[in-house]
Amino acid sequence: MLLTADIVKQFDGGPRVEASIQIAGAASIMILFGPSGAGKTTVLRCLAGLESLTSGRIIFDGEDWTEIPPQRRSVGYLFQDYALFPHLRVRDNIAYGIKHSHGAVEQVAEMLRVRDLLDRWPSELSGGQQQRVALARTLARKPRLLLLDEPLSALDAATRDHVRSELAHVLRGVGIPAIVVTHDWVDALTLGDQMLVMSGGRVLQTGPPEEIFTRPQHREVAAAVGVETVIPGRIQRREAGIAVLQVGSGQIAAADPGGADVDFYVCIRGDDVALEKGRADQSSARNHLRGTVAEIAAAGILTKVIVDVGFQLVALVTRQAVADLELTKGAEVFAVFKASAVHLIPNARM
Amino acid sequence: MNWEAFATTLRLATVTSLILLIISLPLSYWVAFSKWRFKFLVEAVVALPLVLPPTVLGFYVLMAMGPKSPFGRLYERLAGHGLPFTFEGLVIASVLYSLPFSVQPMAAAFGSVDRKYIEASWMLGVSNLGTFFRVIIPQSWAGVITGLVLSFAHTVGEFGVVLMVGGDIPGVTRTLSIDIYDQVQSLNYSSAALTSVVLLIISFVILSIVYGLNRKGWLFVANRGHRQAI
Numbered sequence: 001m002l003l004t005a006d007i008v009k010q011f012d013g014g015p016r017v018e019a020s021i022q023i024a025g026a027a028s029i030m031i032l033f034g035p036s037g038a039g040k041t042t043v044l045r046c047l048a049g050l051e052s053l054t055s056g057r058i059i060f061d062g063e064d065w066t067e068i069p070p071q072r073r074s075v076g077y078l079f080q081d082y083a084l085f086p087h088l089r090v091r092d093n094i095a096y097g098i099k100h101s102h103g104a105v106e107q108v109a110e111m112l113r114v115r116d117l118l119d120r121w122p123s124e125l126s127g128g129q130q131q132r133v134a135l136a137r138t139l140a141r142k143p144r145l146l147l148l149d150e151p152l153s154a155l156d157a158a159t160r161d162h163v164r165s166e167l168a169h170v171l172r173g174v175g176i177p178a179i180v181v182t183h184d185w186v187d188a189l190t191l192g193d194q195m196l197v198m199s200g201g202r203v204l205q206t207g208p209p210e211e212i213f214t215r216p217q218h219r220e221v222a223a224a225v226g227v228e229t230v231i232p233g234r235i236q237r238r239e240a241g242i243a244v245l246q247v248g249s250g251q252i253a254a255a256d257p258g259g260a261d262v263d264f265y266v267c268i269r270g271d272d273v274a275l276e277k278g279r280a281d282q283s284s285a286r287n288h289l290r291g292t293v294a295e296i297a298a299a300g301i302l303t304k305v306i307v308d309v310g311f312q313l314v315a316l317v318t319r320q321a322v323a324d325l326e327l328t329k330g331a332e333v334f335a336v337f338k339a340s341a342v343h344l345i346p347n348a349r350m
Numbered sequence: 351m352n353w354e355a356f357a358t359t360l361r362l363a364t365v366t367s368l369i370l371l372i373i374s375l376p377l378s379y380w381v382a383f384s385k386w387r388f389k390f391l392v393e394a395v396v397a398l399p400l401v402l403p404p405t406v407l408g409f410y411v412l413m414a415m416g417p418k419s420p421f422g423r424l425y426e427r428l429a430g431h432g433l434p435f436t437f438e439g440l441v442i443a444s445v446l447y448s449l450p451f452s453v454q455p456m457a458a459a460f461g462s463v464d465r466k467y468i469e470a471s472w473m474l475g476v477s478n479l480g481t482f483f484r485v486i487i488p489q490s491w492a493g494v495i496t497g498l499v500l501s502f503a504h505t506v507g508e509f510g511v512v513l514m515v516g517g518d519i520p521g522v523t524r525t526l527s528i529d530i531y532d533q534v535q536s537l538n539y540s541s542a543a544l545t546s547v548v549l550l551i552i553s554f555v556i557l558s559i560v561y562g563l564n565r566k567g568w569l570f571v572a573n574r575g576h577r578q579a580i
Contacts, residue, residue, distance in 0.1 A: 048473060049472075050469055050472070050473075069472075070469075070472045070473055071472055071475050071476065071477060072475075074475075075473065076473070077469075077470070077473040079466055079469075079470060081466070083464075083466040083467055083469070083470040085467060085470070085471075085485060086467075086489070087488045087489055088488075096471070096474050096476070096484070097474030097475050097476065137474065138473075138474075141474060141475060
């Protein structure tokens with residue numbers, strides 16, 4: 001194991017953060033995922049040595065880092081807003097942490113395509129350029145572990161997609177293990193090999209990102225990864241691989257999870273739910289629930305429609321669909337989704 | 351205009367403010383960043399000269415330098431003469447008297463450096479001392495210069511402490527403010543008026559420098575020329 005960290009941080013009269021992190025391979029990227037206030041940044045700062053542990057241990061490559069100051073950990077830390085020194089030009093920012101800077105600055109600047117920016121001041125750079133310079137400054141020291149705190153959150157949406165794929169490319173290229181804090185599931189899916197979901201100062205689930213997004217094991221994980229409907233339900237009967245659950249005063253069909261549990265959290269992604277005006281029998285979807293529109297709200301490029309089908313079901317549909325179906329509050333509508341779109345989390349684990 | 355007193359004043363203010371610069375850099379760093387729970391006591395001691403009558407400060411300094419105090423005796427044995435009514439004694443008193451004017455602007459400037467830059471420096475492998483000189487000082491120039499200039503100006507203007515500790519020895523401890531007092535005592539108003547106006551102008555120029563420096567971003571703009579406006 002390259003990194004084994006058991007972190008307990010109790011802030012004076014404040015929150016408590018607990019996390020265990022293992023990184024096995026040299027070039028793997030671990031995502032620390034969760035809503036703000038989950039304790040992700042605290043974990044990162046403990047690994048960096050910027051916060052001391054209340055208890056626990058950090059072992060990296062056989063060295064005990066628990067009491068070692070940040071300067072001697074050979075950790076590269078990318079700050080959320082990059083923290084480029086405003087009184088130094090880009091060249092001196094990149095050279096700041098290295099002794100024999102001749103050639104090394106040019107080399108890392110070349111890799112991150114910031115060579116043309118070396119004589120500029122940080123205030124003259126765009127957000128994406130600042131991020132590349134900050135990454136260059138961090139990589140120039142050849143750290144053995146990279147810690148990235150929300151590396152993309154300071155960027156506007158248009159830049160973010162571009163910088164994200166570039167960051168993925170660089171991180172895979174340098175072959176240094178990295179831990180990336182984010183609350184954006186696109187970052188997690190694009191960058192991560194492994195993922196650790198935190199909420200309220202605890203780790204809820206660990207695993208490959210795809211697995212966590214498709215099969216969250218906790219109600220809080222489901223909510224954190226953007227599953228719009230998370231609601232308790234109870235299995236009424238099972239037939240031919242299908243489980244029928246009572247949810248509120250409605251019934252839905254889901255793939256039978258097996259086992260003896262009957263109480264589950266029912267998780268349904270909003271974009272898996274279609275809305276129709278009448279009952280469309282030609283659809284292969286198992287669930288056709290009649291309901292009334294309880295609320296309509298904009299959600300980015302889509303519209304979020306909450307339908308009361310005996311429980312509050314969230315559907316994400318296009319604006320065009322809202323207009324075509326003449327959806328208004330109180331209108332009758334059918335919510336349609338496949339049994340396989342329903343993910344069940346055993347309620348006993350809560 | 352008493353040029354001898356003018357020279358004494360400049361010499362005293364220059365030596366005092368340079369010594370204060372050396373003392374205040376580490377002391378201000380400590381004041382700005384120490385997490386010691388009784389730090390407020392040290393801050394209060396540093397600020398004392400702001401509220402204490404100069405005669406009180408002068409009295410204690412005089413007592414501490416006198417032949418009855420261990421410090422006074424030690425100095426006398428090493429230097430061959432006592433501290434009271436000497437230029438050296440006056441420098442020590444002035445350093446104590448102007449300490450808050452030097453420490454407070456510097457500590458405020460150090461404390462207002464965004465912590466993320468300090469942490470970024472640590473994460474790039476640079477020690478606390480290196481971080482102080484390479485990140486904190488360069489981002490605190492206005493505060494450092496303000497502390498230096500204010501301690502200079504405050505020393506130029508001191509009266510009570512000088513009178514108590516230095517006496518009124520021409521060429522050694524007679525400063526401009528003492529000289530004005532002497533002139534007025536001997537009803538020599540025109541000379542007092544001239545010296546007063548010189549002190550007024552010096553003080554105004556110094557304060558203008560301080561307020562000019564502390565105009566928002568002035569130093570950075572000066573560093574970067576016009577590029578930032580593009």
